[in-house]
Amino acid sequence: MIFEKIWAKIEKNKFDKIFCDAFEEVHRSNMSKLENGKAIFRKDGKILKGKNYFRPNLKKFIE
Template sequence: MPVAEFHEVFEIGNADTPNLLNSEQFELRHRLMLEENEEYLEACRNENLVEIADALGDQLYILFGTILKHGLQHKIDEVFQEIHRSNMSKLDAEGRPIFREDGKILKSPLYFKPNISKILNRN
């Protein structure tokens, strides 16, 4: 993963096993994510596809870095698949999505929460 190389070269560090960050670390990661989200919003408002792509790439870079800082790189694919399974359970009994007025997809009675703790507790 290129972000791992960046973290090593710039002495940011990567964790090998799942862990919590201290407040200084998680506050920084959060600020970085907020900055990139704001850049995306500005690029969209300016209708600038190049800047949109740049902002999305930067968001991924920061997200991958945060995954590495938390030591979740060996678990994140499975976590993502579990979240996908959970999201698909939002369909109603006829297999249709339920939308809120603003377009947000709502949870159906068939919805189940992702079992992420099971993944994290597995060796």
């Protein structure tokens, strides 16, 4: 839902930078799952969240 609001803002205002910044925030969050630069996988292939994991803060892009 948050991403849809960000996308609507991009479409309305053509804020390419907002999209790039939001994408970077999600990427940083995904990379925070790694432990010592390596992914740890469950048996089903899902990547586990490491101790340094943080959720992406996407709200800052719609306020």
